[in-house]
Amino acid sequence: MRGGLTGAGQRAARETSQAVITAAVVLTALALFVSSCATGGTGARDEGPAHADTVAPAGPSASVARSEAYDVDQVDAVQLLKGDPRVSAEVKRDLQPCVADKYPVDVQYGELTGSTASDLVVNVLTCSDAVGVGAYVYRRHDGRYVNVFKAEEPPVYAEIERGYLVVTKQVYDKDDPVSEPSGENVLTYLWTDDRFTQKFSTHTEYGTITGDEPTPVPEGG
Numbered sequence: 558m559r560g561g562l563t564g565a566g567q568r569a570a571r572e573t574s575q576a577v578i579t580a581a582v583v584l585t586a587l588a589l590f591v592s593s594c595a596t597g598g599t600g601a602r603d604e605g606p607a608h609a610d611t612v613a614p615a616g617p618s619a620s621v622a623r624s625e626a627y628d629v630d631q632v633d634a635v636q637l638l639k640g641d642p643r644v645s646a647e648v649k650r651d652l653q654p655c656v657a658d659k660y661p662v663d664v665q666y667g668e669l670t671g672s673t674a675s676d677l678v679v680n681v682l683t684c685s686d687a688v689g690v691g692a693y694v695y696r697r698h699d700g701r702y703v704n705v706f707k708a709e710e711p712p713v714y715a716e717i718e719r720g721y722l723v724v725t726k727q728v729y730d731k732d733d734p735v736s737e738p739s740g741e742n743v744l745t746y747l748w749t750d751d752r753f754t755q756k757f758s759t760h761t762e763y764g765t766i767t768g769d770e771p772t773p774v775p776e777g778g
Contacts, residue, residue, distance in 0.1 A: 632702065634664045634679050637695065643704045648681055648691045655684035667717040670696045670705065670748045677702060678715050678722070686735055689714040692724060694753070706746070706753050712738070722746040722753055728760075739763060 638644050638652060654660050661682040669676040674697035681691040692715035694706035708715065712727045712735075723745050727738040745757040 632664070632677060632695075634662050634677070635660050637677075637702060638662070638679065638681065638691075638693070641693075641704050643707055644691065644693065645709055648709060651683075651690065652681060653684075661687070665717055668720060669694065669717060669722055672697050676717075678717055680714055680716075688712045688735060694722060720747075721756070722748075 635652065639649055652660065652662075661684050663680040663682065665678040666675040667678070669678075676697070677695040679693045679695065680689050681693075682689055688711055690709070690711040690713070692706075692708045692713050693704055694715070695702035696705045697703075706715075706722065708724055708726075710726065713724060715722060715724045717723070723743060726742045726744070728740040728742060729735075730739045733739055740760060740762040743759040743761070744755055745759075746753040747756050748754075
């Protein structure tokens with residue numbers, strides 16, 4: 558008989574190995590789930606309108622992280638919004654905690670404008686169905702954060718993707734319920750000459766297999 562495990566021994570070893578791997582996968586998934594449910598000092602939540610996968614054009618790399626996981630001085634996004642004259646009175650009026658002191662505000666830190674400090678993307682959502690009612694970008698300048706972008710046509714949601722600012726706007730037909738939009742428009746911006754310039758736009762109809770190809774914005778458009 559050759560040296561090594563017998564057939565039964567090999568099966569037992571494989572089963573033990575599979576059990577260890579399964580346990581590791583379960584523990585990893587649990588850790589990721591707990592992390593994603595954590596909230597930061599501002600009550601930020603990692604949620605927003607679900608949309609079809611949109612691949613941003615290749616561009617500058619960016620360091621991106623949610624507020625609850627980023628090792629920087631945390632910003633009170635709620636107070637930042639309330640003290641910002643560019644945020645509409647309607648958004649400020651509706652900016653109320655959903656539960657206790659948990660506000661429907663999603664904060665993302667990353668590199669968008671080339672500033673020495675991290676930029677902030679702040680989304681304001683509704684408590685009931687997490688519909689985005691306002692999206693803003695703040696840039697650190699002279700020791701304070703300044704609003705350099707806003708979109709307040711709901712439903713809207715902004716995020717950082719590889720150095721680009723990607724803004725998603727869901728589209729509704731006349732009889733569509735809030736939970737079932739007919740499609741979405743995805744607008745891609747790049748920081749150029751001290752402002753955000755739209756570079757691409759994509760429209761996707763939900764229910765179709767693929768969306769339209771990204772459309773470059775004409776020069777001067």
